[in-house]
Amino acid sequence: MPLMNQKQRAKTALIEVLIPLLKSLIFVKKVASTFFIFVIFKPLAFISKSLFYKPLVKLYGYYILLLKRAREINLRNNSKFFLIKKFLAPIIIIVIALATISFNLINQQNFGNRTDKMYKAVASNLAQNEFDTAAPEELIMESAGTEATCTTTLAQYIASDAIAPEKKITTNTVPVNDDRTASCLTQSGEAIIKPGAIAAADGQMGCLMKLHRDWQLSGDDDFLRSLWPAARKALEFCRIPGGWDADRDGVMEGCQHNTMGVEYYGPNPQMGGWYLGALRAGEEMARYLGDTEFADTCSGLAEQGSRWLDDNLFNGDYYEHEIRPPKSEDDIAAGLRYPGLGARDLSDPDWQLGAACLVDQLVGQCMAHVCGLGYLLDKRNVRKTLRSIMRYNFKEKLYDHFNHLRSFALQDESALLMATYPKGRRPKLPFPYCNEVMTGFEYTAAVHQLYEGQVAQGLKCIAAIRRRYDGKRRNPFDEAECGHHYARAMASWAAVLALTGFHYSAVTGTMRFAAREGTHFWSTGAAWGTCTIKQQRDGWKAKLEVLHGSLRLTRLHVGSEDCTDTLAVKKRPRS
Numbered sequence: 379m380p381l382m383n384q385k386q387r388a389k390t391a392l393i394e395v396l397i398p399l400l401k402s403l404i405f406v407k408k409v410a411s412t413f414f415i416f417v418i419f420k421p422l423a424f425i426s427k428s429l430f431y432k433p434l435v436k437l438y439g440y441y442i443l444l445l446k447r448a449r450e451i452n453l454r455n456n457s458k459f460f461l462i463k464k465f466l467a468p469i470i471i472i473v474i475a476l477a478t479i480s481f482n483l484i485n486q487q488n489f490g491n492r493t494d495k496m497y498k499a500v501a502s503n504l505a506q507n508e509f510d511t512a513a514p515e516e517l518i519m520e521s522a523g524t525e526a527t528c529t530t531t532l533a534q535y536i537a538s539d540a541i542a543p544e545k546k547i548t549t550n551t552v553p554v555n556d557d558r559t560a561s562c563l564t565q566s567g568e569a570i571i572k573p574g575a576i577a578a579a580d581g582q583m584g585c586l587m588k589l590h591r592d593w594q595l596s597g598d599d600d601f602l603r604s605l606w607p608a609a610r611k612a613l614e615f616c617r618i619p620g621g622w623d624a625d626r627d628g629v630m631e632g633c634q635h636n637t638m639g640v641e642y643y644g645p646n647p648q649m650g651g652w653y654l655g656a657l658r659a660g661e662e663m664a665r666y667l668g669d670t671e672f673a674d675t676c677s678g679l680a681e682q683g684s685r686w687l688d689d690n691l692f693n694g695d696y697y698e699h700e701i702r703p704p705k706s707e708d709d710i711a712a713g714l715r716y717p718g719l720g721a722r723d724l725s726d727p728d729w730q731l732g733a734a735c736l737v738d739q740l741v742g743q744c745m746a747h748v749c750g751l752g753y754l755l756d757k758r759n760v761r762k763t764l765r766s767i768m769r770y771n772f773k774e775k776l777y778d779h780f781n782h783l784r785s786f787a788l789q790d791e792s793a794l795l796m797a798t799y800p801k802g803r804r805p806k807l808p809f810p811y812c813n814e815v816m817t818g819f820e821y822t823a824a825v826h827q828l829y830e831g832q833v834a835q836g837l838k839c840i841a842a843i844r845r846r847y848d849g850k851r852r853n854p855f856d857e858a859e860c861g862h863h864y865a866r867a868m869a870s871w872a873a874v875l876a877l878t879g880f881h882y883s884a885v886t887g888t889m890r891f892a893a894r895e896g897t898h899f900w901s902t903g904a905a906w907g908t909c910t911i912k913q914q915r916d917g918w919k920a921k922l923e924v925l926h927g928s929l930r931l932t933r934l935h936v937g938s939e940d941c942t943d944t945l946a947v948k949k950r951p952r953s
Contacts, residue, residue, distance in 0.1 A: 480865055576716045577898050579634040579642075582612055583652035584745065590659035591749045595902050597884025597930060603817040606667055613660045613676065616653065619710035628657065628683025631702055633710045633720075638809045640729035641675030641720035646730070650687050651742025652752040654680050658746065666885075680754070688756045693801065697739050697759075699731035701805075728807035734797040735770045738819045739763065744826040748872050750881045767823055768835045770798045780813060786858060787815040790844035791851075794820045817843050817857040818866025825869065828876035840873060874899065879937075887930045893918060893937030905929040911936055921946040 574663045589609055593602040612813060616623045622630040634642040634649045657680040664673035691697045704710055706725050721727030736743075740763060743754050753760065771794045773779055776787055779795070787793040793815040797808065820839055827836030847854050857867040875881070879892025880900050889909075891898060905927030911920050916934040922945060933942045 382392070386937075397635060445657070450898050480665070529708060548851070575713075575799070576635050576712050577615070578636055579649045580636045580652045580741075580747070582615075583649075583656035583742070586612060586656040587652075587659045587742075587745050587749055587751075589950065590663055594750070594883045594885055597887075598903070599885075602663060603667065606663060606669075610669070610672060613656060618711055620709055621714070622649075623653070623679075624711075628654070628679035629682070629686050633704065633714045635714060635716055635720070637931065638729075638811060639719055640809055641715055641727075642699065642730060643724075643727050644700045644730075645687070645691060646699035646731055647687065647691055647697035647739040648699075648736060650683065650691070651740055651754060652745075653742070654683055654687075655742040655746045655749070655751060658754065659685070659749065660750040662751070669822065678726075684755055685777075688759055692756075692763075693733075694762075695800070696735045696763040696770075698733050698801075699736075701727065701730050701732060703727055728805065729809050730805050730909075731797070731807045731809055733799055733801045733803040734812065735766060735800055736797050737767060737771055737794050738822040739767075739873060740826055741822050744822050744829065744872070747826070747829045748875060761832070764823070764827050764830055764835075766793070766800075766831055767841075768827070770794045770800045771823075772839065776815075778825045781815075783811060786817070787846055791846050793846070794823055794839055794842075816859045816866070817847075818864065818869055820858055821867065821869040821873070825872040825876050828873060836873070836876075839868070884930055887932035888935070889922075889931055889933070890935045891920070893939070902927075902929065917941070917944075919944055923948045 396538070586609055589602075589605060593599075616630070617626045618624070620632065621630045622634055624632055630649045630653050631645050632643075634646075636642060636649060636862060657872070661673045661676035661680065664676060687697065691700060703726060704908045707715075707724060721729055738845060740755075743760055744755050746752065773788055774792050776793065777789055778809050796814050796816065796819060797812040799808075805949065822844055824836040824839035825845075827833070827839070843857070844854075846852060847857055852858075856863050858864060859866055872926045877892075878898040878900070879890060879894065880898065882888070882900070884902065884904075887898070890915045891900075891909055891911060893911075893913075895911055895913055897908050899908055900906065905924055907923045907925040907929075909923070910921040918939050918941055918943045920934055920936055922931075922934065924947070931947070933940060934945050935941065
């Protein structure tokens with residue numbers, strides 16, 4: 379008994395000695411914790427929060443929970459457990475946090491190196507007046523390690539047309555060869571073969587619409603004639619057995635590889651709209667060149683497809699994707715499916731849109747407005763869809779939004795989500811980017827809202843984007859998507875076209891503006907300037923000033939009025 383009392387006294391004395399030491403260690407820990415939070419954590423989060431913000435926040439959250447748990451532990455009876463929780467856990471968390479930072483910084487550096495190579499290649503191709511464009515799947519697999527960028531992105535790259543049409547982005551028609559290998563066309567009409575590449579439905583249709591726009595802006599008939607044979611083949615390719623529109627009804631139902639990095643199966647508004655736009659563009663180009671039979675074919679397909687999409691995909695609020703699994707892999711034409719990226723089980727394909735309210739489901743219609751091709755779908759359905767996108771996809775704050783992939787918008791920021799499922803019926807595995815936010819897609823929806831007279835909503839979306847890239851939160855010149863300085867964000871230029879109503883055709887020499895007072899900037903790429911519009915008692919008056927370049931102009935319209943007779947034109951002399 380005396381021996382036990384002596385051990386207890388020794389243990390008590392040891393604890394009494396350790397308590398001041400532990401208190402000192404706790405004080406040191408608090409100082410270290412404060413240093414970590416204010417000197418390391420907060421500055422790093424402020425500087426690079428888009429890179430590693432979420433992992434650190436989660437780790438710090440675990441750290442706070444451990445501290446809370448540690449306070450509930452009795453120091454005398456659980457000293458070992460207390461030491462582990464109080465000191466070892468924060469050290470482990472700090473190590474993990476630093477490892478996470480290092481890992482992300484290394485990945486960012488590697489990605490930056492690949493991006494630099496892409497920029498140099500693009501600059502070199504521009505200098506040669508030609509784009510040798512990479513196939514979509516190459517970009518997906520290598521991120522930025524390709525010669526240029528994918529057709530699915532270039533199709534929405536509106537700004538280039540207004541900057542330098544003399545350096546036309548190569549119009550891609552993939553594929554147009556008998557063996558269904560992919561190719562792209564240079565300005566001379568020469569095909570560049572890319573064996574084994576996959577044809578992207580939106581990329582191919584979008585580039586056909588851009589061919590129409592390039593031709594209209596330049597007025598270069600020789601340019602159109604040189605590319606028309608291959609462009610026609612590109613449209614005809616849609617209707618091959620096992621192709622996108624194998625039953626030739628103006629609706630894409632087949633295996634549709636697209637900008638989401640997957641394949642859609644069955645009719646949907648996103649690819650369907652691109653197809654209708656390409657058919658309308660093909661009709662106009664064919665009719666101009668005297669290819670009347672093909673023009674009539676395109677017109678008939680477009681009318682039939684438009685009716686079908688309105689009757690079968692519009693659910694009263696927006697357009698849906700009707701998933702149609704292929705009967706077997708043999709029903710899919712070669713060159714349309716990328717192995718390893720899309721659905722593994724074709725009987726029940728994953729990565730589909732389904733009943734999604736997709737942010738850019740009307741991208742084809744938006745591009746049709748830019749090209750002056752008119753309405754592809756019922757105007758009432760189009761405008762209701764845009765209101766639904768704003769209602770269901772726009773988030774004032776993102777605190778409660780779950781995103782399983784990349785974070786291009788956070789916390790108190792506003793954004794248009796890529797997709798929502800307000801009607802339910804969400805696929806078990808929807809397309810990969812469904813929860814993300816990307817500016818190129820947001821601009822497409824916002825610009826279309828402007829075209830449809832929903833100006834307040836469109837400007838609200840654009841303002842939300844620019845707040846996120848205001849120079850404090852993110853680089854104002856780098857709206858990242860699949861890489862830095864991503865080309866799809868150049869769709870933003872179309873907002874200028876939508877707000878001013880500007881449209882120009884060098885083919886007919888006609889320029890149009892909306893019936894809206896003010897001084898509006900305009901650019902055809904070959905020339906640019908301003909147009910001042912005023913409403914007077916006898917109608918609209920316009921004063922056109924050419925500040926750079928030369929312009930072919932025969933008619934100028936303001937709204938529905940022809941203002942050519944009262945037009946005042948001023949050409950600024952060269953300095």
